[in-house]
Amino acid sequence: MFWVYACTQLTTHFQFRIFRFDLLLNTLKVKKMKTVKIILAVIVAAVLSITSYAQMHDHSKMVSTKTVTIKVLGNCESCKARIEKASTIEGVSKADWNSDTQKLTLTYNPSKVTSDDVQKRIAAVGHDTEKYKANDKVYNKLPNCCKYERN
Ligand SMILES: [Cu+2]
Numbered sequence: 265m266f267w268v269y270a271c272t273q274l275t276t277h278f279q280f281r282i283f284r285f286d287l288l289l290n291t292l293k294v295k296k297m298k299t300v301k302i303i304l305a306v307i308v309a310a311v312l313s314i315t316s317y318a319q320m321h322d323h324s325k326m327v328s329t330k331t332v333t334i335k336v337l338g339n340c341e342s343c344k345a346r347i348e349k350a351s352t353i354e355g356v357s358k359a360d361w362n363s364d365t366q367k368l369t370l371t372y373n374p375s376k377v378t379s380d381d382v383q384k385r386i387a388a389v390g391h392d393t394e395k396y397k398a399n400d401k402v403y404n405k406l407p408n409c410c411k412y413e414r415n
Pocket of ligand 1: 338339340341342343344409410411
């Protein structure tokens with residue numbers, strides 16, 4: 265279906281540009297230049313179709329992000345700061361931890377980073393996530409207010 269849509273869009277775009285080009289030539293009242301006109305039209309059409317094809321296929325401009333909610337254990341505002349700081353790595357556009365729900369809402373680019381990468385980082389600073397447990401030594405070094413109850 266995407267290809268059918270893409271081809272339709274390309275054809276419409278292409279025809280529209282040619283139509284505009286013809287109008288332009290007509291308004292200039294160019295006569296006896298049919299051959300030149302045809303050659304020019306072909307060149308312009310070729311350039312335009314290449315350009316629009318390139319634009320349509322430039323996926324780098326389409327940033328696709330994913331948002332997930334991950335269980336992360338913690339207590340207070342310093343936990344929040346620590347968790348969010350650890351989560352904010354390249355590819356992550358938003359990290360918001362809620363102390364009431366013990367959940368981290370994470371928005372990231374799946375082609376750059378995974379939920380596991382982020383969870384490992386969080387566990388590394390002392391907070392258990394639904395998939396990774398923090399090392400006991402790291403957990404024990406947390407300030408007392410941050411020593412959340414472990415399962
Ligand atoms: Cu804390």
